[in-house]
Amino acid sequence: xxVIFAMTLLLCGCGKDxxxxxxxxQFAPTDVQPQDxxxxxxxxxxxxxxxxxxxxxxxxxxxxxxxxxxxGLPDSLRTLQYSYxxxxxxxxxxxxxxxxxxxxxxxxVTLGELDNEAKLTTIQLATQVWYQDNITRFSxxxxxxxxxxxxxxxRYDQYLRVFSDDQEISISQIAQGDVIRVQGLDKQILSIxxxxxxxxxxxxxxxxxxxxxxxxxTKIYAKVTPDMTLEVPEGSYELSVANDGYGDTKTIQxxxxxxxxxxxxEYKGEGPKLCQVTFEVxxxxxxxxxxxxxxxxxxxxELRYGVYQLTVIADGFDTWERQLVIHSEEAVIEIGEPQxxxxxSDTAGDGDxxxxxxxxxxxSGTQSPQTSTGTSQxxxxxxxxxxxxxxxxxxxxxxxxxxxISDSETSSSGDSYSDYLDTIGDLLKSLADSEx
Numbered sequence: 001x002x003v004i005f006a007m008t009l010l011l012c013g014c015g016k017d018x019x020x021x022x023x024x025x026q027f028a029p030t031d032v033q034p035q036d037x038x039x040x041x042x043x044x045x046x047x048x049x050x051x052x053x054x055x056x057x058x059x060x061x062x063x064x065x066x067x068x069x070x071x072g073l074p075d076s077l078r079t080l081q082y083s084y085x086x087x088x089x090x091x092x093x094x095x096x097x098x099x100x101x102x103x104x105x106x107x108x109v110t111l112g113e114l115d116n117e118a119k120l121t122t123i124q125l126a127t128q129v130w131y132q133d134n135i136t137r138f139s140x141x142x143x144x145x146x147x148x149x150x151x152x153x154x155r156y157d158q159y160l161r162v163f164s165d166d167q168e169i170s171i172s173q174i175a176q177g178d179v180i181r182v183q184g185l186d187k188q189i190l191s192i193x194x195x196x197x198x199x200x201x202x203x204x205x206x207x208x209x210x211x212x213x214x215x216x217x218t219k220i221y222a223k224v225t226p227d228m229t230l231e232v233p234e235g236s237y238e239l240s241v242a243n244d245g246y247g248d249t250k251t252i253q254x255x256x257x258x259x260x261x262x263x264x265x266e267y268k269g270e271g272p273k274l275c276q277v278t279f280e281v282x283x284x285x286x287x288x289x290x291x292x293x294x295x296x297x298x299x300x301x302e303l304r305y306g307v308y309q310l311t312v313i314a315d316g317f318d319t320w321e322r323q324l325v326i327h328s329e330e331a332v333i334e335i336g337e338p339q340x341x342x343x344x345s346d347t348a349g350d351g352d353x354x355x356x357x358x359x360x361x362x363x364s365g366t367q368s369p370q371t372s373t374g375t376s377q378x379x380x381x382x383x384x385x386x387x388x389x390x391x392x393x394x395x396x397x398x399x400x401x402x403x404x405i406s407d408s409e410t411s412s413s414g415d416s417y418s419d420y421l422d423t424i425g426d427l428l429k430s431l432a433d434s435e436x
Contacts, residue, residue: 056126058161058191059107060168069103069120071111074190075159082111084120091124098125106163106193108183129190131183138180140171147171147189149182156189164194165256173257177233197256201230201239205265212243212307213325224264242327245272245304275326276300280334286314288335290324 057071060079071080084100089112092098103109108129112122132149139148147154162171171192174180179196182189201216206226214230215221216237222230224241234256240249241264248267254260279288279297288297289311295301303326310324312335324333 054110054128056128056185056190057109057111059103059105059109060161061105061166062103064100069123071109072161073159074108074185074188077159082114082120083118084123085115088120089122091122093125093127095124095127104163104193105166105168106161106181106183106191108190126183129183129185131181133181134195135180135182136177139176140174142172147182147192154182154184154187154189160189160192162192162194164197169194175231177231194256197234198231199234199254199256200259201232201252201254202259202261203228203230204261204263208246208268209241209243209264212241212247214239214241240327241267242305242325244306245274247271247273247305247327271305273305273329275303275305275328276330277303277326278330278332280332281312282335283312283314283317286312286317286335288312 056074057080058074059069060072061070063069067084068081069084071082072078073080088100090098090100090102092102102125103123108126108131110124110126110128111120112124115121135149137150140146141148145156147156156171160171162169162174164173174192174194175198177198178194181193181195183191203214203224204227206224206228209224210226212224213221214224216230216232216239217235220230220232220237222228224243232254234254236251236253238249239252239262241247246268248269250267252260252262278300281288281297288295289309290301290303291309292311305326308324308326310322310333312320320335
């Protein structure tokens with residue numbers, strides 16, 4: 001049997017928060033060399049010359065089979081191509097020898113002299129530039145050529161190189177929820193590499209489930225609308241859907257820059273299905289309503305899989321309302337003990353919770369959404385509340401919310417779920433864990 005505590009979800013909309021979320025894997029040059037544009041262009045024209053002036057190049061393609069590397073200039077559309085050999089030395093930003101595998105399209109490098117066969121002798125990851133990895137909080141304003149990382153503004157121009165899956169793309173193809181790596185010089189962005197991209201889920205035959213809820217993994221869920229589409233991070237998801245007693249869960253794979261078609265006719269299952277819901281209400285003399293009808297919660301209530309409006313009313317407390325998504329054979333919903341706001345005579349209780357809305361450093365490209373344990377409202381002294389523990393089988397959502405998508409969406413972990421829309425329950429568990 002599964003236990004649900006009622007709670008308030010405070011999730012940020014995708015891409016709304018622009019605070020910095022950058023990994024500690026970053027590099028800043030200790031000795032920035034000034035660039036002489038005219039000298040650099042002359043050096044690029046002469047393939048026999050050395051690169052002692054520190055001319056920067058952006059790798060735009062690598063042909064390891066034929067040992068060829070294509071380069072672009074950061075201030076020109078001109079491209080160059082050089083051959084390399086097994087003897088070609090590759091150095092990192094600190095001058096240490098590294099494998100050729102460290103070089104990727106988008107890497108900013110400097111080049112050493114060419115040998116007598118006009119092949120590269122040395123390639124070094126540029127020491128003049130900075131880079132930031134695993135960036136999830138960013139926004140792009142193409143009208144003025146601006147990229148904002150956290151709260152820091154950078155500029156880019158028509159020579160910016162952007163890569164995804166080692167293919168050059170437009171900056172307009174980057175979406176909120178992607179994870180990127182950026183290299184730049186001072187405030188100028190030189191290249192962007194998409195570390196984790198996004199794909200699109202397109203639903204068909206949605207009629208039966210319209211008005212119900214769909215969940216993807218533990219981070220994304222939304223109300224089903226006709227022939228809806230969802231833009232989500234690439235990865236594997238447990239897709240669950242339920243409405244009016246019907247539903248199912250299946251694993252889907254979302255590939256970068258591709259459309260994944262999902263036919264909801266395949267998710268009908270053997271409906272209608274019913275759930276035995278037990279309500280444990282700890283508020284004295286509380287009245288409980290489902291879709292406006294008062295119910296006797298002394299005994300388990302049988303509900304079809306779907307979405308319900310849950311309301312709890314008690315003297316001395318604010319009216320508490322949630323949308324309840326039913327998606328398992330059994331569930332227990334526990335309405336928690338009341339919490340009193342501090343009136344100055346009592347010590348602070350656990351009703352006032354600090355909500356950490358996000359870290360300023362990000363090493364994995366993911367972030368847990370946050371929640372409050374109460375339904376605090378201005379001008380009231382008591383609220384009906386609940387703390388979330390082992391949550392599976394049902395989900396409570398804000399009654400006016402049509403979708404909840406975390407800031408930085410990630411693929412599901414691949415665990416199997418016995419109840420459909422179980423993943424939404426796991427979301428609530430993760431929210432509770434983050435509070436503790």
